[in-house]
Amino acid sequence: MSARRPDLPLRLRRGALVLAAVGFMALFLLLPLAVVFVEALRAGVTAYLASIRQPETLAAIRLTLLVAAIAVPLNLVFGVAAAWLMARFEFRGKALLGAFIDLPFSVSPVVAGLVYVLLFGAQGWFGPWLDAHGVRLVFAVPGLVLATVFVTLPFVARELIPLMQAQGSEEEQAARVLGASGWQMFARVTLPNIRWALLYGVLLCNARAMGEFGAVSVVSGHIRGLTTTMPLEVEMRYNEYDFAGAFAVASLLALLALLTLAVKSLLEWRYGGEIAGRARGGH
DSSP states (O other), X not given: OXXXXXXXXXXXXXXXXXXXXXXXXXXXXIHHHHHHHHHHTTTOHHHHHHHXXXXXXXXXXXXXXXXHHHHHHHHHHHHHHHHHHHHHOOOTTHHHHHHXXXXXXXXXXXXXXXXXXXXXXXXXXXXXXXXXXXXXXXXXXXXXXXXXXXXXXXXXXXXXXXXXXXXXXXXXXHHHHTTOOHHHHIIIIIHHHHHHHHHHHHXXXXXXXXXXXXXXXXXXXXXXXXXXXXXXXXXXXXXXXXXXXXXXXXXXXXXHHHHXXXXXXXXXXXXXXXXXXXXXXXX
């Protein structure tokens, strides 16, 4: 018993830290999330479903899914290409490229949206030319896609770059020596090695794309039923004092976030060891 007494303060400190962490998350994460669902269902399930079935809500859901369906694949292609370039080649300006990839993390989404308005708006640099050719970017779906692509650009690339750098290129070089083409090398060697990290990055990118508010709000014009995504619909309903409708739409966003978290946790539990092994160069 005397040998264990010195460990007691350590256990107490560890327990206190755990309780503090759990309390912090419960207060600032779980409680607000629970409030969203409580307020969404306050008027009953019938009123909740009625709010979801409103044409404006359905249009916002469709637009959110459409924007994500365009922006995520674009960032997937860019992320894989950027990760390949950063991990496999040495070139002048490599550090600058890495800084550009991280730029959306440091720039406010509102500033990003404002930049697109200044560039492509009616009074912007290219706005008159675009208008003369019948092209509309700002206050239309293309503007929402551009803004979403910007704010979600780093997610896939930043998941892949450290993994590909840690793995090295020995397997790819061996495949080339054995006569594999560039596409065969990518499909049979590179892609299997990065598939779980790639899926993880896509999940994060998709979650951010569907929940983006700042940049999308600036370029959307808030045209009800045409350019309002789910986050914008929440804001508009709340400003109209339709609290039940606002929380109903917010609950859908929360459900999407929880689903993303569940899939992310499942991937980490099922393939975390494999991902870590590949990062160390093992299989």
